[in-house]
Amino acid sequence: MASAPRPSEDALIARFFAPLAAAGGLGLKDDAACISPRPGHDLVVTTDALVETVHFLPGDPPDSVARKALGVNVSDLAAKGAEPVGFLLALALPEDWTESWLAAFAAGLGEAAGDFGCPLLGGDTVKAKGALTLSVTALGEVPAGRMVPRTAAKAGDILCVTGTIGDGALGLDLRGDPAWAAALDAGERDFLAARYLHPQPRHRLAAALRENARASMDVSDGLAGDLAKMMRASGVSATVDLDRVPLSPAAARAVRAEPGLIDRIVTGGDDYEILCAVPEKKLDRLRLEAEGCGIALSVIGQVVPGHGAPVFRTAAGERRYDVGSFSHF
Amino acid sequence: MASAPRPSEDALIARFFAPLAAAGGLGLKDDAACISPRPGHDLVVTTDALVETVHFLPGDPPDSVARKALGVNVSDLAAKGAEPVGFLLALALPEDWTESWLAAFAAGLGEAAGDFGCPLLGGDTVKAKGALTLSVTALGEVPAGRMVPRTAAKAGDILCVTGTIGDGALGLDLRGDPAWAAALDAGERDFLAARYLHPQPRHRLAAALRENARASMDVSDGLAGDLAKMMRASGVSATVDLDRVPLSPAAARAVRAEPGLIDRIVTGGDDYEILCAVPEKKLDRLRLEAEGCGIALSVIGQVVPGHGAPVFRTAAGERRYDVGSFSHF
Numbered sequence: 001m002a003s004a005p006r007p008s009e010d011a012l013i014a015r016f017f018a019p020l021a022a023a024g025g026l027g028l029k030d031d032a033a034c035i036s037p038r039p040g041h042d043l044v045v046t047t048d049a050l051v052e053t054v055h056f057l058p059g060d061p062p063d064s065v066a067r068k069a070l071g072v073n074v075s076d077l078a079a080k081g082a083e084p085v086g087f088l089l090a091l092a093l094p095e096d097w098t099e100s101w102l103a104a105f106a107a108g109l110g111e112a113a114g115d116f117g118c119p120l121l122g123g124d125t126v127k128a129k130g131a132l133t134l135s136v137t138a139l140g141e142v143p144a145g146r147m148v149p150r151t152a153a154k155a156g157d158i159l160c161v162t163g164t165i166g167d168g169a170l171g172l173d174l175r176g177d178p179a180w181a182a183a184l185d186a187g188e189r190d191f192l193a194a195r196y197l198h199p200q201p202r203h204r205l206a207a208a209l210r211e212n213a214r215a216s217m218d219v220s221d222g223l224a225g226d227l228a229k230m231m232r233a234s235g236v237s238a239t240v241d242l243d244r245v246p247l248s249p250a251a252a253r254a255v256r257a258e259p260g261l262i263d264r265i266v267t268g269g270d271d272y273e274i275l276c277a278v279p280e281k282k283l284d285r286l287r288l289e290a291e292g293c294g295i296a297l298s299v300i301g302q303v304v305p306g307h308g309a310p311v312f313r314t315a316a317g318e319r320r321y322d323v324g325s326f327s328h329f
Numbered sequence: 330m331a332s333a334p335r336p337s338e339d340a341l342i343a344r345f346f347a348p349l350a351a352a353g354g355l356g357l358k359d360d361a362a363c364i365s366p367r368p369g370h371d372l373v374v375t376t377d378a379l380v381e382t383v384h385f386l387p388g389d390p391p392d393s394v395a396r397k398a399l400g401v402n403v404s405d406l407a408a409k410g411a412e413p414v415g416f417l418l419a420l421a422l423p424e425d426w427t428e429s430w431l432a433a434f435a436a437g438l439g440e441a442a443g444d445f446g447c448p449l450l451g452g453d454t455v456k457a458k459g460a461l462t463l464s465v466t467a468l469g470e471v472p473a474g475r476m477v478p479r480t481a482a483k484a485g486d487i488l489c490v491t492g493t494i495g496d497g498a499l500g501l502d503l504r505g506d507p508a509w510a511a512a513l514d515a516g517e518r519d520f521l522a523a524r525y526l527h528p529q530p531r532h533r534l535a536a537a538l539r540e541n542a543r544a545s546m547d548v549s550d551g552l553a554g555d556l557a558k559m560m561r562a563s564g565v566s567a568t569v570d571l572d573r574v575p576l577s578p579a580a581a582r583a584v585r586a587e588p589g590l591i592d593r594i595v596t597g598g599d600d601y602e603i604l605c606a607v608p609e610k611k612l613d614r615l616r617l618e619a620e621g622c623g624i625a626l627s628v629i630g631q632v633v634p635g636h637g638a639p640v641f642r643t644a645a646g647e648r649r650y651d652v653g654s655f656s657h658f
Contacts, residue, residue, distance in 0.1 A: 030476075135464035
């Protein structure tokens with residue numbers, strides 16, 4: 001047990017979290033938040049937990065941890081075509097927490113909540129027995145019946161991803177000082193590190209996905225595994241042109257230095273980009289709207305009939321990724 | 330790391346949790362749950378985290394842990410006058426989890442979800458670094474604008490609690506084999522132990538609270554502290570007749586054996602009963618409706634003007650509990 005006197009949970013909430021709370025959170029002075037859903041809308045709800053050493057690393061800046069915890073949940077909402085309504089935070093703090101850590105965490109959380117348009121509604125703060133553990137539950141809304149499912153991709157649909165793939169995984173690997181790091185300049189290394197630390201949810205694309213995508217999910221556990229998951233859930237398969245998987249300049253340079261890295265890029269996880277299946281006739285529209293949001297959108301392949309694992313084609317041949325998604329266990 | 334092969338998160342969800350999922354949870358095959366709120370209703374959302382050794386003890390039966398994690402959240406909904414809609418679970422499993430533990434946990438969760446009318450909508454399962462940690466986020470609904478707040482008690486209102494107070498705290502203390510345990514028979518000891526393990530949320534009282542209570546909260550951190558919190562939030566104070574605080578036969582016998590235990594009963598926590606402030610003219614109605622639900626309701630005191638800590642009166646004099654709520658830090 002820490003020997004210094006600690007503020008009570010109430011004092012801690014009043015000091016660090018109440019300033020972030022939206023109207024629905026009632027200033028965090030009640031036992032629950034109250035939301036008035038917009039008439040004719042469904043509520044989309046998702047929860048993701050993050051554990052220190054598993055999902056972020058000891059010593060990661062507290063504002064980064066906060067931003068990531070919220071960002072990965074807002075990313076799930078975005079993939080479902082939902083506009084953020086707000087979030088709840090369950091925070092299990094290890095015994096050696098400090099007020100400066102918590103102040104920086106709350107500041108980062110407030111800034112991320114503002115950036116993502118997803119205010120704090122409520123939460124719970126408890127003592128951890130072990131590593132810092134955070135669970136965020138995010139709520140969003142869609143016009144009734146319009147959530148974009150994972151399960152509705154059809155053969156013939158075009159497969160697209162936002163942004164670039166693999167940066168997060170390479171950013172994590174960089175911490176182990178791999179040989180390929182020497183091929184990158186400092187700016188490229190910083191870029192990859194930041195992509196791991198600060199996933200950028202694509203919430204501005206939510207409406208365009210509702211209008212144009214048949215199926216969608218966010219890529220969090222690796223493109224190959226998450227694509228396999230979406231195809232399986234939809235009862236179809238896919239072919240992907242590996243050369244069309246969008247890479248950042250930094251990731252592209254890393255692959256030139258070590259070509260085998262392409263497998264890590266495709267299976268690594270921590271992308272928090274959107275993977276979607278789009279009817280061909282809606283592709284131009286989605287492209288245009290993504291452009292309007294300043295979000296890059298790349299065609300990577302096509303949905304095909306069948307039930308096998310998706311095929312990734314290169315000039316040299318084909319490969320399938322059997323391992324699939326990162327397993328947490 | 331465990332050396333035995335473990336099922337992936339997807340396999341684990343499919344096997345243990347998908348069978349519990351409600352329609353809104355889409356069979357847990359999507360990244361988010363989708364809820365269609367009833368027109369003219371607000372959504373009430375609450376989250377509570379439980380950590381092994383802090384909120385339950387190693388060796389507690391897994392079905393009890395599951396029931397408690399859901400029960401404490403449904404208790405919050407009940408206090409707000411909300412009917413359960415469903416819940417999400419974020420589960421951080423330590424490395425030594427076993428399939429038999431998880432099977433029993435899922436079975437208990439399913440049973441509790443049925444008992445409380447609060448189905449599983451979604452969740453996340455991750456690897457813990459340290460003790461088992463669970464966060465439940467529960468959603469409920471109330472007719473628009475009708476959530477029962479913590480902040481609206483008025484001088485003159487009658488203070489009531491459901492059930493009996495102090496059983497949970499004594500049930501926890503029993504594990505340390507205190508001297509007073511000898512005064513109880515085995516049935517009484519079992520009763521108190523079960524009250525700690527299995528809080529009974531008063532969800533059936535939700536509608537009656539909406540109709541009749543001005544302010545309400547659930548007693549989780551000790552009656553004295555939670556009452557002080559509700560009075561402070563409402564800008565009033567309270568007087569309580571300590572002799573009218575309802576005790577179970579087991580708790581009453583413990584107090585006869587060791588009179589000082591009354592302070593533990595009033596400050597101990599883990600009650601998960603409802604504390605509410607009721608306008609005098611609505612008291613009979615609330616009593617009647619509680620009786621109709623099979624829930625005991627006791628008048629314990631009155632809301633009074635002022636800002637001091639609530640006063641607990643006994644034949645011998647008055648006492649105030651300065652410590653207030655259990656502090657988690």
